[in-house]
Amino acid sequence: MSLGSRLRPVLGLLPPGSGLLVAVSGGQDSLCLLKLLVDLVPERGWRLHGGHLDHRWRPGSERDARRVAALCNVWGVPFHLGIARTPPAGEAAARAWRYCWLEQIARGLALERVVTGHTLSDRAETVLFNLLRGSGAAGLGSLDWDRSLGGGVRLVRPLLGISRAETGAFCLAHDLPVCIDESNANVTFRRNRIRLELMPYLREHFNPLVEQTLARTGEILHAESELLESLLDGHWHSLVQDGRLHRNTLAALPLALQRRAVRRWLSVELGKQPSFEHIAAVLGCLSAPNRTRTSPLAHGLLVEVQGEWLGLVGG
Secondary structure, three states: OOHHHHHHHHHHHOOOOOEEEEEOOOOHHHHHHHHHHHHHHHHHOOEEEEEEEEOOOOOOHHHHHHHHHHHHHHOOOOEEEEEOOOOOOOHHHHHHHHHHHHHHHHHHOOOOEEEOOOOHHHHHHHHHHHHHHOOOHHHHOOOOOEEEEEOOEEEEOOOOOOOHHHHHHHHHHOOOOOOOOHHHHOOOOHHHHHHHHHHHHHHHHOOOOHHHHHHHHHHHHHHHHHHHHHHHHHHHHHHEEOOEEEHHHHHOOOHHHHHHHHHHHHHHHHOOOOOHHHHHHHHOOOOOOOOOEOOOOEOOEEEEEEOOEEEEEEO
């Protein structure tokens, strides 16, 4: 079965006639994605635009931008280039900058969706990466097909059912000019080490289909996480008032919802994701005496028992 046919079950995420900003790094996954979408334009009537971001992390990045621009020109796809003023400090900062830029360009062009070339392989590696970091179900299932990017723009990943090996074979068969990013071979980056060393080891010694298995796990956990979030929504108005958590209402919930409630509450109030230890410390206050306090969580803030409520106070 061709990759174009494999793509059809998820085309509902990209309605006919919609405007799509395709993130094109120049690597095999993004070139495969762009070629598949270009071939479907006559049938689907999409307004395609290509977006490329130069992080200025390495020599040759300007060359990659020129190659992507030239390919977009050949295929009749308007091209947009973002150049970092200063190289991002790390992958997290780079990711934040990329999505912010893509959202802004999409909104400015009245495009409804940003489309990226994340694959089944990326999803499998993300599950493993987050598992090793100690993430819960939400983190393990975080790489999903479709989510809001903000500003009315959706982020869509239509290649999540297609492996990196398949996108590579597609690019070779269509003689696509793939850009090689030498930093992808640097195993000092943990994701590269997972990709280049850990995944091959697991494939050889434990499960030859480890990518598919881990990606399926991510899919299952995402669906279960969404269910728990929807259940929590039904309790939220009685749980939180004026930035405080109601102890008895929280205590009456199953442990899984207790943890999610505290995680959501602290994320909003602290402006950052809490650790498992922070969540456990807050839950320890459910039966504690009045004025009991946790150790500082972030920004010098800690949680205090205030009668029937849990509130954040300065240390």
